[in-house]
Amino acid sequence: MPNPPVLRGLLVLLGCQLAGEVVVRFFGVQFPGAVVGMLLFLVVLRVRRPAASSGLVAAPSLLLQHLHLLFIPAGVGIVVYLGTIRRNALPLAAGLWGSWLIGFVVTALVAQALIRTVRERP
Amino acid sequence: MTALELGLHPHATWDWLTGSPLFGITITLAAYAVGRWLHQRTASPLFQPVLVAIVLIVVVLEVGGIDYSDYLAGGSYIGFWLGAATVSLALPLHREWHLVRSAWLPIAVGIVAGALVSITAAVLLTRVAGGSRTLQLTMAPKAATTPVSLALSTQIGGIPALTAALTIIAGITGAIAGPWLLDRIGVRDLRARGIALGSVSHGIGTARALAESTTEGAFSALCMGLTAVATSVLVPLLLLVL
Numbered sequence: 013m014p015n016p017p018v019l020r021g022l023l024v025l026l027g028c029q030l031a032g033e034v035v036v037r038f039f040g041v042q043f044p045g046a047v048v049g050m051l052l053f054l055v056v057l058r059v060r061r062p063a064a065s066s067g068l069v070a071a072p073s074l075l076l077q078h079l080h081l082l083f084i085p086a087g088v089g090i091v092v093y094l095g096t097i098r099r100n101a102l103p104l105a106a107g108l109w110g111s112w113l114i115g116f117v118v119t120a121l122v123a124q125a126l127i128r129t130v131r132e133r134p
Numbered sequence: 135m136t137a138l139e140l141g142l143h144p145h146a147t148w149d150w151l152t153g154s155p156l157f158g159i160t161i162t163l164a165a166y167a168v169g170r171w172l173h174q175r176t177a178s179p180l181f182q183p184v185l186v187a188i189v190l191i192v193v194v195l196e197v198g199g200i201d202y203s204d205y206l207a208g209g210s211y212i213g214f215w216l217g218a219a220t221v222s223l224a225l226p227l228h229r230e231w232h233l234v235r236s237a238w239l240p241i242a243v244g245i246v247a248g249a250l251v252s253i254t255a256a257v258l259l260t261r262v263a264g265g266s267r268t269l270q271l272t273m274a275p276k277a278a279t280t281p282v283s284l285a286l287s288t289q290i291g292g293i294p295a296l297t298a299a300l301t302i303i304a305g306i307t308g309a310i311a312g313p314w315l316l317d318r319i320g321v322r323d324l325r326a327r328g329i330a331l332g333s334v335s336h337g338i339g340t341a342r343a344l345a346e347s348t349t350e351g352a353f354s355a356l357c358m359g360l361t362a363v364a365t366s367v368l369v370p371l372l373l374l375v376l
Contacts, residue, residue, distance in 0.1 A: 025218040032221075042370040044285035046220035047362060054224035058231070072222030075215060079337065080184040081166045082216045083280050085158070085209030087188040087302070089295025091195055091202050096269075097296070103265030104300070107273040110259040112304050112334055115252025115277055116312065120321040120330035123244035127323050130239055 021071025028052040152200045158208020165190040179309035179342065185302055220281040223359050230356035237325055237353075244326075245357055248333040249364040250372070252277045257376045268293060274373065276300045278365035279336040279358055286369050301336070308335020309342035328353025333361045 031052055033045030053072075062068035075082070090097065097104065137144050151157050168190060169183030195205055206213075234241060256273040265273070272292035275283040280301045287297035308331055316327050324347050331339035332354030340358055344351030 046217040049221040057228035072225040075219040085213040087298045103263035106263035107260030111255035114255045115334045119248030123240045123329040124326035126240035
């Protein structure tokens with residue numbers, strides 16, 4: 013019996029991650045290995061252009077569908093830092109919402125200004 | 135008469151239960167199911183399944199006096215797949231890649247400018263408000279999608295769990311206040327709206343962008359992936375000077 017597509021897809025995902033993690037460690041780069049893996053997988057997808065039924069689409073779709081489930085265990089780790097959060101409510105709130113606001117407005121305005129410029133220049 | 139005299143073993147059972155991977159995995163899936171149910175029932179971005187699940191599990195651990203490390207015996211099996219999920223983010227990137235050709239300049243400049251500003255502001259505002267260096271490092275990567283912000287936080291010496299929570303709240307903020315704010319500042323171009331939502335509010339912002347229009351959602355999904363890359367490059371570099 014041939015391997016099911018999802019199995020092959022998962023193998024490619026783990027293979028890309030493994031390659032990425034090995035590369036960043038080998039070269040001593042301060043960069044998340046999984047993000048290198050993501051770029052490698054992007055190359056695979058651009059080159060292979062898999063059909064929707066392919067495992068290369070099914071496996072990542074499955075993981076992305078339940079992405080939130082996967083970071084629950086890490087998030088539960090705040091249980092250890094409840095005291096830290098209570099003591100630092102102000103810097104956390106100011107840092108979070110202040111930088112969210114500034115980043116959001118800047119990105120939106122820069123993107124819109126450039127879209128207009130590109131459109132007006134034939 | 136004690137439980138032991140009755141031939142029952144509550145303590146041994148409890149010890150086994152809390153230390154077994156079965157406990158961590160089951161409670162995580164159960165809490166996630168409850169979170170999803172509540173999210174669908176209320177249709178509110180405030181009830182993010184992940185946030186509801188985290189609160190539920192934290193309450194169970196606190197009430198049961200269970201250590202986080204015991205919970206992780208099972209939880210880490212689920213968390214393991216985060217790396218493969220990060221790799222999977224290439225799929226939306228691949229699907230929306232054609233947009234890069236149509237609007238590469240606004241996308242590239244918007245993302246880099248957005249990442250530079252939000253990382254810098256995150257570190258400086260946290261510092262000005264009295265946050266320690268660890269808290270500043272915890273805040274720095276929060277605009278990137280959660281699996282990446284988590285990895286970055288670990289790498290630079292932040293508190294990963296707190297970064298995850300902050301990232302999710304940044305996403306919820308974008309989903310709730312983002313479209314309203316875009317109307318106020320006069321950003322009506324669907325592409326610019328998508329770029330902004332994806333760049334600072336990742337997946338949760340993208341879900342909201344998709345609800346507004348498919349174009350906006352596509353731009354948001356693309357920019358979520360590109361922001362993950364930009365943040366990974368820029369966080370260690372900016373921290374050299376911040």
